[in-house]
Amino acid sequence: MTERFGTIPLDVYTPFSVPGHSDGNVAYLPPARALDLLSRRERGEWGEWHPCPADALLSYCYHLLFHRQPGVLGKDETLLPKTWDDEARFAELMRLCDKAGVARVRTLSDMEALLRREKWFPESETINFVARSNEFVRSRYAVRSSYLPGLAVFIVREAALKYELVGPIETILTAEGFDIKLSEMIPVERRIEIASLFRGGNWASSQDSEPAGVPAHFIVTFDPNPLPMPEQVEIGRAFVDNKRLLLKKKLRKRTAQLADKKRLNALHSSDNSLQALDYVRLLCPDRYDEFEALVLSPSVPGR
Incomplete structure (x- = not known):
């Protein structure tokens, strides 16, 4: 805006990463x-x-x-x-x-x-988003999970509720080896708050057939047999601790088909157990100790 001589240039950003108004993967400020x-x-x-x-x-x-x-x-x-x-x-x-x-x-x-x-x-998840394209942030602040792999939280967005996709998502997760420990709707009055705290506010996608909306439901899962990640992975997957979590793309494709959409980013998931516990702390803090116990290393009995 205002690039003409004699005017003051402005950058315009929005809190929730509207396409064109954000810096890469996340909102410009928390x-x-x-x-x-x-x-x-x-x-x-x-x-x-x-x-x-x-x-x-x-x-x-x-x-x-x-x-x-x-x-x-x-x-x-x-x-x-x-x-x-x-x-x-x-x-x-x-x-x-x-x-x-x-x-x-x-x-x-x-x-x-x-x-x-x-x-x-910023929260560890936001840091890891920025780290994908920022070498300084990656080397100094990137946060790797100190917990055993297995815990995951899947964040289901408003469009998935609109097309009644929570049930099919749970069915797919169970078939893939995840035990569903908790599945709850996020109260309407908390959805904007939750959106601001996760993913650096990045809930927009210019490629979707329709806006998928902010978080509306969450599913806490546990994988008793997590799969090791390959030694060499792209930067965007560097913080994933369970190969089975890579099914996100499969889930998004399948839910888009069920909604009769070409593309619909209906859900997001944590990358590792530490990140999943960050989600739990904000979504269902009364269950934090229970879920943390699932991924504590035997050599680290408590925190």
Whole structure:
């Protein structure tokens, strides 16, 4: 927008990865934090809206760590004017610290600690989505499961309810070797919240025959005989801990056929047991200990 001389260029993003308004696989900022940023916005001297000083700093730290790969660092990961591809970025970071009344961040660890303290650091699933195309994020933040494989949560989207696909999905999962431990609808009033917390807000698909919608139902499963993943896999599957979970494509194809659609992304699933437990923590926290016990290593009796 506004690329003409004498105007201020703008980037426009949406919280839930509407095609063309997101950065790759995920929303540009964590959706919940983006909505907070909007709710705390302030009006400038010309009547324009902008983030409050604290949010401006946090969103910029997030941008520099997860969208701009840091390059040159000093001793003990000290930030330098040449850390990013444009020295103006370092200067802007220092300016925003001063404006927010925060001690100037001096290292990458300082930036990370600030984001974690203010709950701006993304969930592991979002990190792993970004890691697919960002080498820095992949090498520094990517999260691999420390649990035994076997637990999986399948997130069923609104279109699947519309076409009564939950039953067929459960039948396919059972036939593939999964034991269904819990299958419940997500309350309507929680669906937008859940969408903002999973997959970095990425629930849009420009290739679907119709919008599949936000999460509407979830199925917790356990595979008592998980299959090992091949040693060499594409980056997008690097965090999958059970080869049987690759049936997602088969499930999507079959449910699209049942709905008489050319393409319908009716469901999503966790990639590994750790991610599945993250889902459980948000969807059915009262069952967390029960499901965690299924995938605890004998050498790690508790956490």
